[in-house]
Amino acid sequence: MYYVNREQIDRRLQAIPEIVEVLQIVVDKWDKGLSLSFAQERALHLAIETVTDVGSFLIDGFIMRDASSYEDILEITHKENVFNNTIYNCLIELVKLRRPLVQDYYEWDRSSLHPLTKVLPTILNDFVTSVKDYLDRELGTS
Numbered sequence: 001m002y003y004v005n006r007e008q009i010d011r012r013l014q015a016i017p018e019i020v021e022v023l024q025i026v027v028d029k030w031d032k033g034l035s036l037s038f039a040q041e042r043a044l045h046l047a048i049e050t051v052t053d054v055g056s057f058l059i060d061g062f063i064m065r066d067a068s069s070y071e072d073i074l075e076i077t078h079k080e081n082v083f084n085n086t087i088y089n090c091l092i093e094l095v096k097l098r099r100p101l102v103q104d105y106y107e108w109d110r111s112s113l114h115p116l117t118k119v120l121p122t123i124l125n126d127f128v129t130s131v132k133d134y135l136d137r138e139l140g141t142s
Contacts, residue, residue, distance in 0.1 A: 004061030012053050020121040030113045037110035045101045070095040083130035090123045
């Protein structure tokens with residue numbers, strides 16, 4: 001029997017609508033303003049952390065192989081059919097932004113809208129649905 005911490009997964013999934021809302025505001029109101037740039041950076045960073053936290057809970061709960069990196073978390077959960085190729089490909093590009101956002105932030109281009117900012121709202125919403133569907137398939141409804 002698996003112990004999957006659905007409560008912690010759900011808490012993280014509940015953060016996604018706010019992240020999506022900020023990303024949509026940034027796209028709709030982008031004017032190269034500093035506050036929108038910082039909002040974009042923070043929303044991208046929170047999206048990375050949320051997606052990988054959920055993946056880590058799934059890996060731990062379903063006793064999947066240990067992940068060695070953020071990309072590996074996504075690869076493992078993708079191979080376990082938690083989400084489809086479209087979501088996977090976008091999220092891989094997203095987690096590659098972690099280092100630039102967290103460690104090399106002083107080099108981040110704040111003058112332009114990052115291309116992922118436009119597509120992430122849909123991808124993140126699809127991720128939530130996919131994770132919930134996966135949990136229902138594997139464990140039954142909560």
